[in-house]
Amino acid sequence: MPSAYIDTYYSRTTARTEHYPSAAGRIEADVCVVGGGLAGLTAALKLARSGRKIVLLEAQRVAWGASGRNGGFVSAGYATGLGAIERRVGPDQARELFRLSMEGVEIVRSTIDELGIREAHPIPGIAKALRHNSRGALKLASERQQQEFGLQLRYLPHDEVRELFVSPKYHEAVLDEGAFHFHPLNYAHGLAREASRLGVAIHEHSPVVAADLDGARKILRTKGAEVAAEHVLFATGGYTGGVLPAIKRAFLPIATYVLLTEQAPELVRGAIRTQAAILDDRRAGDYYRLVDGGSRILWGGRITTRTTDPRDIAALLRREMVTTYPQLSGLQVEIAWSGLMSYARHLMPQIGRWRPGVWYCTAFGGHGMNTTAIGGTVIAEAIAGESDRYRLFAPFDLAWNGGIFGRAAVQLTYWSYQVADAVKEFRAR
Numbered sequence: 001m002p003s004a005y006i007d008t009y010y011s012r013t014t015a016r017t018e019h020y021p022s023a024a025g026r027i028e029a030d031v032c033v034v035g036g037g038l039a040g041l042t043a044a045l046k047l048a049r050s051g052r053k054i055v056l057l058e059a060q061r062v063a064w065g066a067s068g069r070n071g072g073f074v075s076a077g078y079a080t081g082l083g084a085i086e087r088r089v090g091p092d093q094a095r096e097l098f099r100l101s102m103e104g105v106e107i108v109r110s111t112i113d114e115l116g117i118r119e120a121h122p123i124p125g126i127a128k129a130l131r132h133n134s135r136g137a138l139k140l141a142s143e144r145q146q147q148e149f150g151l152q153l154r155y156l157p158h159d160e161v162r163e164l165f166v167s168p169k170y171h172e173a174v175l176d177e178g179a180f181h182f183h184p185l186n187y188a189h190g191l192a193r194e195a196s197r198l199g200v201a202i203h204e205h206s207p208v209v210a211a212d213l214d215g216a217r218k219i220l221r222t223k224g225a226e227v228a229a230e231h232v233l234f235a236t237g238g239y240t241g242g243v244l245p246a247i248k249r250a251f252l253p254i255a256t257y258v259l260l261t262e263q264a265p266e267l268v269r270g271a272i273r274t275q276a277a278i279l280d281d282r283r284a285g286d287y288y289r290l291v292d293g294g295s296r297i298l299w300g301g302r303i304t305t306r307t308t309d310p311r312d313i314a315a316l317l318r319r320e321m322v323t324t325y326p327q328l329s330g331l332q333v334e335i336a337w338s339g340l341m342s343y344a345r346h347l348m349p350q351i352g353r354w355r356p357g358v359w360y361c362t363a364f365g366g367h368g369m370n371t372t373a374i375g376g377t378v379i380a381e382a383i384a385g386e387s388d389r390y391r392l393f394a395p396f397d398l399a400w401n402g403g404i405f406g407r408a409a410v411q412l413t414y415w416s417y418q419v420a421d422a423v424k425e426f427r428a429r
Contacts, residue, residue, distance in 0.1 A: 004061050004205070008069045008337045009260040009291065009298055010185035015119035018193060020062070023203035023225035029055040031383060032220055032229035034208055034243075037067035038184070038369060039361045040235030041191040042107070042376025043383075048198040050384045055227050056200055057220065059207035063188030065237050066341045066365065067372065071258065071287050071300045073277055074109070075126045075179030076102040076151060079366030080347035088346070089395050097392055098149060100378070104370030105179065107377060108187070117190030119183065123289075125276030126179040129161065129170045142174045152178035164274040167325050181277040181289050184369060211243050213358050231383050233359045235376065238340030240362070246354055250398035251342040251363050258300040259317045259336040261328075265295040271325040272297065286320055297321070297331075313338055341365030348396035351375045359383065360398065 005011035031047055033040045036058030044054045058064070078085065078101060086094040112120050130138060142153040156164070156173040165173075196202055203225070211232070212219040218232045220243075234244055238253045261268070268290065272278070277289035286301035299321050314336035322329050344350050344363040349371045351361050359382070361375040381387040 005064060005068065005185075006337055006339075007335060008185075008258070009335065010068055010183060012335075013183065013186075014189065015186050016189060016193075018062075018189065018196070020058075020192075020196070020202040020204045023055075023057060023206040023222050023227065025225055027055055027201070027225055027227045029053050029201070029227060029229040031055075031231040031233065032057065032218065032227045033233045033235055034220065035233075035235035035237070036062040036188075036192070036202065036204070037065055037235060037237055038063065038188055038191070038372035039067075039364065039376040040233065041188060041195060042373050043233055043235060043361065043380040044200045044202075044376075045191055045195040045198070046377060046380035047383060048195055048200045050380075050386075052384070054195070054200040055229065056195070056202045057206045057208055057222060057227065058202070058204050059239070059241075061204050062192045062202065063185050065239050066339050067188055067237070068185035069258070069337060069339045070184055070341075070369070071277075071298070072181045072184050072289070073126055073179070073279065073287065073368045074105055074122075074182060074370055075176055075368050076105055076149070076370060077368075078348055078371065079343075085348070093392060093395075095148070100374050100389070100392065101367075101370050102149065102151070104372075104374035104377075107373040108182075108369055109180065111191070111373075112182070112187065115190050115194050117187055119186040120190065121186070122180045122182040123275050123277075124180045125175055125177055125274070126181060126279060127156065127164075127173045127175045127274070127276045128279050128281055129165060129173040130281045131169050131171065133158075133171045138172055138174060151176060164272075164276075165278060166271050166273065166327070169324050175276060179277075182369075187369075207241070208243050213244075213355070216357075218357055231357050231359065233361060233379055233383070235361045235379075237342040237362060237364065240342065244354070244358075244360075246398050247350075247360055247362060250350060251344055253340045254303050254343045254365055255338050255340055256300060256303050256365075257313050257317055257336065257338045258298065259314055259321075259333050260291070261297045261299070261321075262332045262334045263292065263295045264331055265293075267328065267331055268294060268297055270327050286324070288321075296334075297328075344396065345399060346396050349375055349393065350396060350398055351378060351390055351393040352397060353382070353390070354398070 030052040033056040210221040288299040314333040343365040350363040378390040
């Protein structure tokens with residue numbers, strides 16, 4: 001069976017690719033997981049370890065969507081800041097949620113070690129770089145997070161920043177030495193192999209076309225199968241269909257774009273002199289890292305509410321890269337791609353129970369890979385009766401996305417961020 005993955009750096013460098021059969025016939029399970037991304041795979045693996053009989057249905061291939069074509073960043077925190085979370089749930093619950101995000105980082109790290117997923121190639125360090133002088137605010141904030149949460153943060157003053165990132169744009173940065181970046185598609189395949197080994201029945205090319213979620217036994221139907229289970233977990237993302245309308249109405253499909261440069265180690269070293277990944281501090285900013293031993297750049301950025309690829313993806317992103325690093329003007333783009341992420345309007349993941357026996361774990365756009373790990377973990381704990389930690393996310397439920405007006409609001413908000421970022425950067429000159 002030919003691969004259905006789109007052409008990306010990750011699909012080109014996948015170490016091992018197993019194929020899983022389409023679902024067929026009548027299947028009985030304790031839990032049916034819908035969605036073979038990182039959250040669904042994490043939940044399936046944990047539930048299999050607790051002795052449950054698990055069936056996982058994936059519409060395309062394992063980690064076909066955002067889970068397998070993202071920036072590969074694993075760090076603590078959420079798409080929205082700690083202050084915004086505090087305003088919604090109070091300081092105590094906000095701190096618990098932040099610690100959960102830290103736990104998510106460690107889940108990914110320890111899973112790579114325990115399963116020996118060397119092909120995930122974890123590389124330590126993610127730097128948040130500022131395009132303006134915060135006048136001490138960045139250093140103070142990093143010191144507070146070190147004291148309160150024990151994060152391994154190191155403040156980088158102007159001179160050190162300019163040595164590591166040879167760009168006139170950056171003024172200061174904070175390096176999170178406990179964070180890391182990796183190959184998410186290889187990681188996903190490692191999770192799937194272990195889950196399959198423990199008895200999880202993974203079925204690719206098996207989109208759910210109908211569901212009856214009212215009875216004690218939930219029924220899900222694909223083109224060739226009918227699955228009956230006590231529990232159903234919807235762990236889908238930006239490509240979610242309309243089988244569970246409550247989820248479809250609760251997220252916004254947001255497109256993001258990534259490029260991979262040609263191999264040019266000396267040219268790359270003339271601009272980026274660190275193995276740490278870089279996250280631009282702008283709300284409408286860029287994220288990028290070195291791959292292939294530092295010989296190429298994987299550069300991501302820009303978000304839109306359009307769900308079709310612009311013809312000039314590579315040109316759009318390359319312009320951002322060269323504006324940041326003029327010395328890379330001769331560096332060519334080898335490949336560029338896009339993908340849909342699921343965003344909630346409150347910019348937090350949506351993790352919880354919709355009704356008895358029906359669970360959801362989605363809206364991971366903008367958070368990094370840590371939240372997929374903690375999301376899958378806390379839902380698996382709830383199904384297994386081990387904890388009710390998923391309730392921490394109850395204030396961030398399946399709120400309506402605003403429909404067409406929500407999409408327009410997101411795009412307008414993004415453009416306003418771009419304007420605000422440009423003004424702040426201009427003042428910093």
